[in-house]
Amino acid sequence: MRAGFHAGPAARAVAPVVVAAALAHIGPAATWLPELRRRRFPGLAGQGRPDHIALTFDDGPDPASTQHFLDVLDALGVRATFFVLGENVVRHPETALELARRGHELAVHGWSHDRPWLPSPARDARGLTRAVHAVGEVAGRVPRWYRPPYGILTSGRWAVARRAGTRPVLWTAWGKDWRQDATPASVRATVAADLRGGGTILLHDTDHVSAPGSWRAALGALPDIVRDCREAGWAVGPLGEHGVIGAEERGGGGSERGVSTSAGVGLGLGHERERERGERAGRGPGAVR
Incomplete structure (x- = not known):
């Protein structure tokens, strides 16, 4: 019996390749760190016009x-962006259609709320493509925005999102409303701690992957959050009206530098589709170019 294991030349040669592939896959996930993306990638963070706040919901x-969120938003006179899961759109088509009917913007949160840690380009491609199709069927147009589950961007997901014509966007402020101990007061305070003009708020309109009943904390906080924004002089609306930094750019690189991993993978930001030119031309003054 040997005292230890010694890797042969072939194993030693393969190891750096495996490490490089893993870094290339998960390296862009560093943009999940709020301070990093706020400083280096404001468009990815959802930074937009300084007089506007984008209100978004996940899951x-x-x-x-x-339905409860739709009723409160109607009462507040606010439209929002809902990052929906493809499997939930297919499971609850009437609710998805109601989102669109009430004038809200539908965006893609993936097919399911899976964890992205292990490389699976084929799975990511299939899931995101299915989700884009499902959301497009409901919305009547190809969705514009993509937010990966947990806010974790991998190189594979980023590439698939761009091929599907969607723009990845995360958030600048969230309410931590998925927690069992969340309350309307805690959600409001947590959002306010990081919110500045031009920011994007992340809340959840369901407890699909959160603590049971936690959505009630977000619902209870919603009127106060909107009132706080308006008292600060900020309009509240969907990402489509937000003037996200870099969203006017077309082509490969966008207006921000690529996210480079230690494996040398460059990921451009800001790609938008030609078909949206008419919408962009109709935006009001003050949009960040």
């Missing part, structure tokens, strides 16, 4: 909870 639609 729906869910007939048990989403």
